[in-house]
Amino acid sequence: IAARPMVREVITVQVGQCGNQVGSRFWDLALREHAAWSSGIAAYDEPMSTFFRHVDARSGAPLALGDGTVPISSLRARAVMVDTEEGVVSQVLRSPLAELFDRSQVLADVSGAGNNWAHGHEHYGPLHRDGLLERVRRAASHCDSLQAFSLLHSMGGGTGSGLGSYVLEALADEYPRTIRFATAVFPSESDDVVTSPYNTVLAAAELAEHATVAMPLQNAALAAMVDHAEGGATPHAASGGDGRGGGSGGRGGG
Numbered sequence: 001i002a003a004r005p006m007v008r009e010v011i012t013v014q015v016g017q018c019g020n021q022v023g024s025r026f027w028d029l030a031l032r033e034h035a036a037w038s039s040g041i042a043a044y045d046e047p048m049s050t051f052f053r054h055v056d057a058r059s060g061a062p063l064a065l066g067d068g069t070v071p072i073s074s075l076r077a078r079a080v081m082v083d084t085e086e087g088v089v090s091q092v093l094r095s096p097l098a099e100l101f102d103r104s105q106v107l108a109d110v111s112g113a114g115n116n117w118a119h120g121h122e123h124y125g126p127l128h129r130d131g132l133l134e135r136v137r138r139a140a141s142h143c144d145s146l147q148a149f150s151l152l153h154s155m156g157g158g159t160g161s162g163l164g165s166y167v168l169e170a171l172a173d174e175y176p177r178t179i180r181f182a183t184a185v186f187p188s189e190s191d192d193v194v195t196s197p198y199n200t201v202l203a204a205a206e207l208a209e210h211a212t213v214a215m216p217l218q219n220a221a222l223a224a225m226v227d228h229a230e231g232g233a234t235p236h237a238a239s240g241g242d243g244r245g246g247g248s249g250g251r252g253g254g
Contacts, residue, residue, distance in 0.1 A: 008147035010050055010181075011139045012079045015167055016160035016254035017088045018185050019152040020081055024092050026152070027051075027077055027100055051078055052100075053142050073099045078142070080135045082167065084109045084124050084159045084254065105135050113158030113254060117199040120162020120254075121206075128163075129170055136171070148179035151211075155203045156187030156196030157254030165206030172210040182211040186218045 014023035034048055052075045077100045083089050086108045093101060107128055113120040140146050149171050154160030164184075171180055184207060187196040207214050 008050065008145050009078055009143040010148045010150050011136065011143070011146065012051070012077065012150045012152065013082065013136070013167055013171070014079060015082045015151065015153040015164040016157055017083065017085070018154035018157060018160050018254060019164065020083060020088045020092055022152050022183070022185065023079065023081070024095065024097065027079075027097055031097075048075075050147075052076065053078060075100055076102050078139055079105060080132070080139060081106045082108070082128075082132065082163065084120065084163065085112045086110060105139060107131050107135060113162055115193050115195045115199070115254070116158040117162040117165075117195070117202045120158045120160075120164070121166045121202075122162075124159070124163045125166030125170075129166075132167060133170060133174055136174070140175075146175075146178055148181050148212075149175070151180065151182045153182070154185045154187075154254060155200040155207075155216075156185075156191055156193055158195075158199065159254030160185070161199035161203035165203045165210070168206060168210045180210065180212045182207055182214045184214060184216050186216055188218060188220045190220075 012023060012026070014020045030051060055074055055076050079101065081089055081092070081101065089106055089108045092098070093103070093106070109124065109128070113124060136149075151164065151168055151171075153164030153167075168180060168182060171178070184203070187193070187200060
């Protein structure tokens with residue numbers, strides 16, 4: 001009998017308003033695309049187990065791969081949600097996808113980073129380092145063979161740039177042999193957060209040093225691609241600015 005290849009899991013770390021908004025859309029799309037490729041069957045199979053875990057798997061219940069009987073309540077995203085304000089995280093936890101997220105994997109403060117890289121990196125980073133790493137270790141304990149961390153964050157907001165780059169550095173220290181894939185949303189030319197260029201430069205230096213792979217995203221470029229493909233105007237989904245006080249697209253994230 002041929003041995004089944006070992007699943008290589010990915011833990012997603014969503015930081016700031018932008019990171020958590022992008023993350024929320026990612027989880028929704030992941031479920032929809034998997035169902036589409038599986039002929040509409042919500043099966044827990046090896047591709048899905050890369051990003052999700054079956055909550056019954058460690059309690060002795062059978063882990064039925066590919067039988068199409070797994071409800072969303074039986075799945076948990078391999079995710080850690082981090083923010084310096086509670087607003088967006090609370091919205092995600094009240095959304096139709098709320099059951100995907102383990103509340104113990106959420107780390108949120110209340111006062112925000114004020115569009116300031118230094119406040120996110122030098123204050124919130126050391127303040128929440130232990131709590132962050134404890135949540136990461138908990139997520140890793142549910143993995144058989146952890147392959148990578150996927151970091152979602154903005155480059156223009158104080159939380160995404162400052163705390164996000166601190167998280168990346170902490171992951172590099174604690175898991176130096178694990179791939180760190182950073183999806184970084186850069187601010188647009190019309191971003192009205194005056195500190196976003198400084199935040200971006202400071203975060204970019206950390207990204208270059210600590211990320212194994214970095215994928216830069218920019219709202220205007222993505223919107224232009226969609227407009228070209230569909231021939232219509234497309235609203236921005238997320239911003240590289242902090243969004244709490246403005247930023248490109250108004251609702252973009254820190």
